[in-house]
Amino acid sequence: MIINALEVTAMLPFFILIFSILFLTLFISLNRNILFVFITSIFSLFISLLSIPFIYFKLPQNISVLFHIDIISINYICMILLISLITCIFSYSWLQSSSYVNKEEFYLLLLLSTLGSIVVAISNHIFSFFLGIELLSLPLLGLIGYDLQCKKSLNSTFKFAILSSLSSIFFLLSIVFLYLSIGSLKINNLINALELHYLKNNLIFLCGNVFFLSSILFKLSIFPFHLWTASVYNGSPMSIFLYLSNISKIALMYFLIQIFSHLYFFNNKKFYFFLQTIIFFSIFLGSIRIIFEKNIKKILGYLSIIQSGYLLSILIINLCFNVINLQIINIYLITYLISNIGIFSVLTLIDIKWNISKINKLSKYKGLFWKDPFLxxxxxxxxxxxxxxxxxxxxxxxxxxxxxxxxxxxxxxGLGFVFGSVLGILNCFRIITLLYSSLEYASYKINMINTNLIYFLHSIIFLFFVLVIFLGIFPKYLFIFFKF
Known part of the structure; x- marks a missing residue:
């Protein structure tokens, strides 16, 4: 199938990443230089972001039957590239100070997963969506198990591999059932089938949607498919937490928007009740577990479950308008993303500087203010x-x-929101109180790392700190930026 020049231009970030991956694969096979691979990865992601304005006014574009790129999906691609860029920058010091033999493959896996995330965000066909999900998930196996010095790393990798495989099996079953019932795998045909109330009189179509929804709920860590999250986080390196916690959610959001924007046609109250129930339990159970959890990585895992519940809540609320309000969703996403980048960046830099998260105990952060007041x-x-x-x-x-x-x-x-907010405030002050307590671990010893790079990482964190405060005081700039 021939793709014209306009379609190639619309997929410029996609092709930049493909070229970078091929180039790095060839380079790593011939030579190993972590600094060169790091700079090349940063450069490719940065150039991909810079290419966005050049394609902005050439949209929307349909790329064959597999992809659809419009102005809205471009916003999600920007978020994906930003997450990958921050992860690349903060992971370099961790890799540089480690004793691993093969460090360069980390960036190759990260770029491959980023490419899969973009494929998911622009998919217009269930087949391309499945390829994107697999391309997103498979490199995560390597990233989760990259910390070979951690005994729990292999355990987390196996858990994620087995459960992710089961999720893929459910998705393949959904493809089979959906194709049997509607004879097509195009997203538009799936939406048309929903509009024609196929769920009410077609059992095969219903089974296909159940398997499809189950697979997506697993990727989002939504109840009852959430139990793997904290366990997998426990064995993962801190440097990939930002990526692991956010990339699947951001990549799936636009795809869900396309589907959910048409769900109001069949006005199934039982379905809405089901969605609200699983969101409530995701927020409630995640919040309860954080109160009693003393492992910092598991706390971040439960926090990811809670935030998945909030993200899905904003979609459910928009269904009640009988039209998806993209401005509201995008503003919520950017507030969610900026806060997450900030907290995960700080934890990653603490891990790099003080090396206190190896034990994973929250108590190891006690009195950190007296050793590192800025962070x-x-x-x-x-x-x-x-x-x-x-x-x-x-x-x-x-x-x-x-x-x-x-x-x-x-x-x-509303009940889930109240529980989540109250328990979230309690958990927040529990951690803050610990940070400002009297110094207990006098054995804090800074790692031998590149001082200039550490200053640069501090400046990035300070930039997001300014955004959190500035946009919190002047939210009108969010409305101006996301005005359609």
Missing amino acids: TIMMTIFLLSVAGFPLTIGFIGKLYLLTGIINHNLWIL
Whole structure:
């Protein structure tokens, strides 16, 4: 099938990443230089971001029957590239200070997974969506198990491999059932089938959608497919937490928007009740587990489950408008993303500088303020933002959720929101109190690392700190940026 020049231009970030992956594969096979691979990866992601303005006014474009790129999907591609870029930058010091023999493959796996995320975001066909999900997930196996010095790393890798394989099997079954029932795998045909109320009179189509939804819920860590998350996080290196926690959610959001924007046609109250129930349990159980958890990595895993519940909540609320309000969803996503980049970046830099997360005990962070006041203050603001405190960007996202819940009488979501907010504040102050307590671990010893690079990482964290405060005080700039 021939792709014209306009379609090639529309997929410029996609082709830049493909070229970079091929080039790095060839380079690594001939020579090993972690600095060169790091710079090349950063350069390719940065150039991909810079290419966005050149294709912005050439959209929308259909690339054969597999992909559809429009202005909205470009926003999600930008978020994906930003997450990958920050992960690349913060992982270099960790790799440089480690004793691993093969460090260069880390960036190759990261770029491959990023490419899969972009494929998911622009998919217009279930086949291309499946390829994107697999391309996103398979490199994660290597990234999760990259910390060979951690005994739990192999355990987490096997768990993720087995459960991810089961999720893929469910997805393949959904493809079979959907094709049997509607004779096509195009997203538009699936949406048309939903509009024609196939769920009410076609059992095969219903089974296909159940398997399809189950697979997506696993990727999003939504109840009852959430139990793997904390266990997998426990054995993963801190440097990939930002990527692991956010990439699947961002990549799947636009795809879900395309599907959910048409769900109101069959107005199935039982389906809405089911979605609200699983969201409630995701938020409630995640919040309860954090209260009693003393392992910092598992806490981050449960936090990821809670945030998945909030992300799915914003979609459910928009269904009540009978049209998806993209401005509201995008603003919530950017508030969610900025807060997450901040908190995971701080934790990664703490791990790089002080090497205290190897034991994974939350108590090891006690009194950190007296050894590193800058990172502790940054961590405090980001935690408050995640908890939804006023004058932070996280408050804007929580305000949208609360307003939508009240306006549409979604009391199950409201109950989950109240539990999540109250317990989130308690957990937030529990961690903050620990950070400012008297210094207990006098054995904090800074690693021998590149000082200039550490200053650069500090400046990135400070930039996101400014964004959290500035956009929290002046949220009107979010509305201007995402005005359609």
